[in-house]
Amino acid sequence: MPSLAQMTGSLHIHNFYIGKLKAKQEQLFESDPELAMLLDNVSEVLRERVVTLADEIAELEYEE
Numbered sequence: 001m002p003s004l005a006q007m008t009g010s011l012h013i014h015n016f017y018i019g020k021l022k023a024k025q026e027q028l029f030e031s032d033p034e035l036a037m038l039l040d041n042v043s044e045v046l047r048e049r050v051v052t053l054a055d056e057i058a059e060l061e062y063e064e
Helices: 004-028 033-063
Strands: none
Touching: 004 033
């Protein structure tokens, strides 16, 4: 199992890329709506992983 520091780092990386995807999605919304929708779907998958990571981190912090 990854350490708490690794999981926290992964959480920050996920959030960083979610922000990047959302910014690019907004840029492409009018010029390429299909790509914008795809980027939204990818960011949704990452957000689901963020929720899971946050839960795992909270559980590890509680156990310590």
